[in-house]
Amino acid sequence: MIEVKNIKKSFGDKVVIEDVSCVMKAGQCNLIIGSSGSGKTVLQKCMVGLFEPDQGEILYGGQNFTAMKGTEKTEIRKEIGMLFQGSALFDSLNVQENVMFPLNMFTKDSFKKKLERVNEVLARVSLADDVNKKYPSELSGGMKKRVALARAIVLNPKYLFCDEPNSGLDPQTSLVIDRLIQEITKEFNMTTVVNTHDMNSVMEIGNYILYMYKGNKEWEGNNREIIFSKNQRLNDFIFASEFLQDAKDMRMLEETGKIPNHRNMEEMLRKDAPSMGTSSDTPPTN
Amino acid sequence: MTIFSDIGRYLLMIKGMFSKPENGKMYWKEFIHQCTEIGYGSLGIVAIISIFIGAVSTIQTAYQLVSPLIPPSTIAQIVRDTVILEFAPTLVCIVLAGVAGSRIASELGNMRVSEQIDALEIMGINTKAYLIMPKIAAALLMIPMLVVIAMVLGIMGGRIAAVAAGIIPGIVYDKGLLEFFVPFNVIFALIKSYVFAFIISSIPAFYGYFVKGGALEIGRASTKAVVVSCVLILFADYILSALLLPT
Ligand SMILES: Nc1ncnc2c1ncn2[C@@H]1O[C@H](COP(=O)(O)OP(=O)(O)OP(=O)(O)O)[C@@H](O)[C@H]1O
């Protein structure tokens, strides 16, 4: 479990995180959502200690991580796996060496055993073993993401941080990655924190969702509650996605007793409002 | 004043380098890798430079020594001493600041910008110890060796030029090399090369490790690293000469 207490972070005069508190529970996927620039990455980096928060504290399993000194911090860090937004693979090492790196550093296993583990995690992120000898520069963006995820989970961390694990992935692979993250979270009772703006992931794995708006916690809840939330900003954010039209329809059905005919193209073209769904929208009258 | 905060950060970086390796084998591997990069990787350019410098100093010394009172073997002595005292250590290190220094700065800068350093930190690795220390250690081992090779090749280059231009016969040159040889000169050159090696590796490591921004800043940082290293080399050269050479 990770507790975030009144975290504040600014760069120069620019306040990026104003005052955020939340609790990330073990054994579930905790999502941080929000539009680009809302401070998701900065919040995650504060949580792992890559940024020093100006104020507030982070507790890992009740221990105050922010106040820790070098070696204590290192002990916690050994239990953290992190997938960076830009993958952060080591350019000078090939895929196999990248994934094996944490094993080389922290285990004394034989090469054969380490290789087995590497192939196992690579298979879990649906990468075939013909990528083993490729260098990061020879991979596509989505493949890099998956290699980075494999590297993050190779040591079975207690805490897993993923910064946009699905950006740059096709919907099918995204789903595979989401399910994998959820699976290993359950399997190893990990505390997983995922930054995303992919609404598919939100609906698929969002056990806990923290919605960030301009550096503040605007809303929190789970993937059931999010559809029925009355928060205007959250609604604007989630219903910007067409995939969730069904979800919106569902809510309309509950509220008004009828389903608006949004898929009627003619109707949509006639509508002059540019945004196609905020809660203030009146259902089109046929 | 940024210069004081830079010096402070530099010293903290050096201090942070000393910690127990997480895994000795990985550190050793990185050290060997850096030795190949810095040592073997710069061998070609060092060889070319030192042969030509030896050759040019022979010709120029001969040109300046026109008096019939001075025995011709003096040319070899002068070439030997300038190569050992100044050209091999200082010039080679200035070139190495460009070759190895910019490589170190851009490698670390790229790792910083693409978050590879953060990724290592998250794994619980002391990145100062793992990334910087092997580079400095490799430089301290390999650069004095390169300087010794440069001394030998420089003197050989001088002999080739002397013979080829008909300045003095090889046998006279060889005889001159053995006259009034001061072994301390070699020790002095080695002391210099250790100091320069530390500068060439730690200064670019500092600029690379603390890069902020993107690809453009990596280029800037490595240029700055080379300029600062060169200035510091020349400054250290002056200080060491003033302190250690009896005048
Ligand atoms: N190192 C930094 N120095 C200064 N400002 C920064 C730094 N990192 C982030 N910021 C600022 O903090 C704000 C939030 O950035 P952040 O990267 O957390 O956004 P995000 O929510 O992750 O967006 P995205 O979804 O695009 O990744 C941005 O306005 C950005 O300009």
Ligand SMILES: [Mg+2]
């Ligand atoms: Mg981000």
